[in-house]
Amino acid sequence: MSSTRDIDALIEMMAKLPGLGPRSARRAVLHLIRKRAQLFTPLADLMHTVAASARECLNCANVGTSDICDICASEKRANGQLCVVEDVADLWAMERAGVFKGRYHVLGGTLSALDAIGPDELRIPKLVDRVTTEDITEVILALNATVDGQTTAHYIADQLEDRVTLTSLAQGVPIGGELDYLDDGTITAALNARKKL
Amino acid sequence: MSSTRDIDALIEMMAKLPGLGPRSARRAVLHLIRKRAQLFTPLADLMHTVAASARECLNCANVGTSDICDICASEKRANGQLCVVEDVADLWAMERAGVFKGRYHVLGGTLSALDAIGPDELRIPKLVDRVTTEDITEVILALNATVDGQTTAHYIADQLEDRVTLTSLAQGVPIGGELDYLDDGTITAALNARKKL
Numbered sequence: 001m002s003s004t005r006d007i008d009a010l011i012e013m014m015a016k017l018p019g020l021g022p023r024s025a026r027r028a029v030l031h032l033i034r035k036r037a038q039l040f041t042p043l044a045d046l047m048h049t050v051a052a053s054a055r056e057c058l059n060c061a062n063v064g065t066s067d068i069c070d071i072c073a074s075e076k077r078a079n080g081q082l083c084v085v086e087d088v089a090d091l092w093a094m095e096r097a098g099v100f101k102g103r104y105h106v107l108g109g110t111l112s113a114l115d116a117i118g119p120d121e122l123r124i125p126k127l128v129d130r131v132t133t134e135d136i137t138e139v140i141l142a143l144n145a146t147v148d149g150q151t152t153a154h155y156i157a158d159q160l161e162d163r164v165t166l167t168s169l170a171q172g173v174p175i176g177g178e179l180d181y182l183d184d185g186t187i188t189a190a191l192n193a194r195k196k197l
Numbered sequence: 198m199s200s201t202r203d204i205d206a207l208i209e210m211m212a213k214l215p216g217l218g219p220r221s222a223r224r225a226v227l228h229l230i231r232k233r234a235q236l237f238t239p240l241a242d243l244m245h246t247v248a249a250s251a252r253e254c255l256n257c258a259n260v261g262t263s264d265i266c267d268i269c270a271s272e273k274r275a276n277g278q279l280c281v282v283e284d285v286a287d288l289w290a291m292e293r294a295g296v297f298k299g300r301y302h303v304l305g306g307t308l309s310a311l312d313a314i315g316p317d318e319l320r321i322p323k324l325v326d327r328v329t330t331e332d333i334t335e336v337i338l339a340l341n342a343t344v345d346g347q348t349t350a351h352y353i354a355d356q357l358e359d360r361v362t363l364t365s366l367a368q369g370v371p372i373g374g375e376l377d378y379l380d381d382g383t384i385t386a387a388l389n390a391r392k393k394l
Contacts, residue, residue, distance in 0.1 A: 019217060019224060050226075
């Protein structure tokens with residue numbers, strides 16, 4: 001290779017990021033080298049800072065820079081609602097929507113017989129514990145509408161019923177969605193859950 | 198946002214890389230935080246190293262970690278052939294093919310009337326200079342088969358004719374290519390340049 005060892009190693013490492021392959025990693029590294037002052041050095045500095053400070057919230061497993069994340073630390077968010085999500089990315093998606101004012105609980109995945117992931121591999125015991133000890137009135141199951149997601153939702157519902165109100169996100173036609181492009185399952189769900197105008 | 202300021206800033210900066218958008222930058226940052234020891238810290242370290250050491254070769258404009266790149270420094274590569282490419286990425290592509298044993302000259306783009314890029318914006322004067330001072334017998338124009346690339350090739354040919362043998366990459370059907378999927382221009386070029394079996 002013409003590029004020297006460190007540059008090759010950087011390209012190889014960047015290619016391991018999700019969404020990047022060898023070709024886009026090469027493009028990204030060339031882009032960085034060209035924009036050294038504006039982008040490369042600040043990015044390297046920021047990576048060091050975040051690599052040193054990022055941690056999981058001990059309560060909800062959200063990613064932040066302190067042991068208890070901003071949401072768990074905020075008294076305003078203690079409204080009795082607890083939203084259960086599979087992944088930190090799902091939590092961030094909920095926050096971008098900006099409509100949920102309660103707290104979260106990140107499971108860290110879904111139950112999966114194939115991958116041998118049981119309740120103890122996820123943060124389900126911690127969830128049961130939080131429902132017992134925190135002042136929670138409603139648990140909103142915001143799991144993905146996949147088979148594993150729904151299996152997990154049913155398992156959690158079994159664990160928590162009688163203790164708390166359980167709800168789940170509505171299923172139906174997405175905003176801006178065209179019927180012609182929707183799958184049969186979504187149309188069936190939307191029809192079954194139809195509501196009066 | 199639930200994630201704290203540094204993490205948000207890192208996502209925003211990563212989203213500026215070519216090939217990444219806001220969504221894939223978020224995925225990449227979450228992936229990095231999860232693989233802190235194996236990936237995140239080593240990547241940040243390597244970025245610092247490369248940001249500090251990467252530079253353009255003063256001779257050919259290849260990217261490396263010294264003022265004169267490995268190819269220009271190697272006596273073995275001084276075989277009288279000089280391959281002219283638009284971009285460092287093209288140089289790397291040629292090197293991956295591993296078949297060219299001479300040296301390179303990176304133009305840094307193509308002539309473009311629309312973008313007001315003339316010969317002096319590119320490294321064409323330096324190319325003429327190298328042909329005069331170095332012991333070069335053949336200049337291989339490996340420019341992209343685009344309108345701008347071919348315009349640039351013709352301009353360089355005008356500057357250098359009589360001084361040196363000029364060649365260009367062959368145009369035709371790519372290896373593994375299916376006629377049905379090729380554009381008309383490629384088929385025309387391949388037919389015009391047909392050769393005896």
